[in-house]
Amino acid sequence: MTANLIAGKISLNERVHRTQGNGASFHVHYWGVMPKHYDNVPHKHSFFEVCYVLEGKGIYIDDGRPYSVKENTLFLSKPGVLHHIKSDKGLFLLYVGFELVESESTEKCIKLIEEAKRCSKVVIDVKEDGTAPFIWKFLLNHAAKGEDVFFEEILTNLAHSLILSLINTFVFPLNYHYQKAVQKTSSLTLNLAKLYIKDNLANSIKLTDTATHLHLSSRHLSRLFKTELGVSYSEYVQNERIKRAVILLKTTDLSIRDIAQETGFPDVHYFTRVFTASMRSSPGRFRNLYTKLKTTAYKD
Secondary structure, three states: OHHHHHHHHHHHHHHOOEEEEOOEEEEEEEEEEEEEEOOOOOEOOOOEEEEEEEEOOEEEEEOOEEEEEOOOEEEEEOOOOOEEEEOOOOEEEEEEEEEEOHHHOOHHHHHHHHHHHHOOOOEEEOOOOOHHHHHHHHHHHHHHHOOOOOHHHHHHHHHHHHHHHHHHHHHOOHHHHHHHHHHHHHHHHHHHHHHHHHHOOOOOOOHHHHHHHOOOOHHHHHHHHHHHHOOOHHHHHHHHHHHHHHHHHHHOOOOHHHHHHHOOOOOHHHHHHHHHHHHOOOHHHHHHHHHHHHHHHHHO
16 A cells, blocks of 8 residues: 555656646645654745644644644644644654645635634544545545546546645534534424424424424424524414414405414414414404505505
């Protein structure tokens, strides 16, 4: 494996010095593979350098702060920041040095790189089959194979994808992606709950019913309504019943009793009481006022 990675490094340094795509253009200063990296002296770069630990343990010192690094650790050296590496037994490192060519990049990408220069997370543990490690190893192995029909194009595209993935990893760390995923999952769950309520307003639709339908605990579902909508589950259901009743009063000739049944109220008296408290008007008076208003507008 080591010989293959080193052959890939040599090929990349010969062929890939510039990558472009997605509004970003990068100049690549070097590609590195070092099976045994021990200590080095504190130094700075005018560009970004990202290292990936394939094997071994050590310490990465960034701006005077020490960080433990080990297998499947990525660490970022930002432009102008003093840094160095220490390792007693040696680290097997993959590394790349690059910078954005601003004159060939969009404003959005320039802002993203500025954000990368300010990011506080400089050491991140990743999974071996994560996006950046996977692309990096595949890139080196492909580079070692030699020429084929689309060799240069594949090599350059893979290199560009790797650099974008590395920037993305540090600008938007893994916990950010996890939080976004949780938010998306919560939003989807809430939307499914709201849809179920809307389609079953004529029924009792207790909290336990909706939770069971969605394969959730009642406590979790209740918490979703409170944290994301600011109302309890029962308040939301009642509000939806009133909204539906308003539509039926405006658009149908159904009796008040039938509307109470259609919107899931146990009896017409309870419906009238809840509707009046919410709309400051009884259902009958609301319908009459709306009918008169519509008739007057039509005549005008």
